[in-house]
Amino acid sequence: KNEVEQSPQNLTAQEGEFITINCSYSVGISALHWLQQHPGGGIVSLFMLSSGKKKHGRLIATINIQEKHSSLHITASHPRDSAVYICAVRAQGGSEKLVFGKGTKLTVNP
Amino acid sequence: NAGVTQTPKFQVLKTGQSMTLQCAQDMNHNSMYWYRQDPGMGLRLIYYSASEGTTDKGEVPNGYNVSRLNKREFSLRLESAAPSQTSVYFCASSTQLMNTEAFFGQGTRLTVV
Secondary structure, rough: OOOEEEEEOOOEEEEEOEEEEEEOOOEEEEEEEEEOOOOOOEEEEEEEEEOOEEOOOEEEEEEEOOOOOOEEEEOOOHHHHHEEEEEEEHHHHOOOOOOEOOOOOEEEEE | OOOOOEEEEEEEEOOOOOOEEEEEEEOOOEEEEEEEEEOOOOOOEEEEEEEEEEEEEEEOOOOOOEEEEOEEEEEEEEEOOOOHEEEEEEEEEOOOOOOOOOOEEOEEEEEOO
């Protein structure tokens, strides 16, 4: 079992829909990252969370440490949100290692 | 606004050839990382450098070497490329031990034939 599981693997939505992408992890963590990867490959950091909730524009990220679960929400989705969204966690204990989920491919149709 | 710069963006190698992937960051970050991304798998850490002059193995270091030339630059070398090293390689940097935002390069798509 992977240490970081994302769901769904693929998601297709219509423009304007509310999107939720989930990330579950099995280890104690010091931080969780949400990343975005567009076609063409570049990876951009969206959020880094250790507790609670963060919001940036139409993007909201939440984390529940007790349940080892995080969600990324996109409100009023737009075709330009089409990308792969990647969850990554840094384990507790001073490890340098980030463990990545396999990503969720989001397609938003006009 | 350069951030993290990787070169080259694309490369085709023959089995047994060597090459070096270059990475430079202009954000004065201490930590730098090399990852590979393969279809159906998450990014995997090859090597990292927590500070200038130090390097450590990650999850998949076999077949690779690295050099932290100075605080800005962290290179990844394939001494004898193998088809199993066909992948997309990403360099990343952060201020401190990945507890802060990570910045990624644009990636290098490497094909070994």
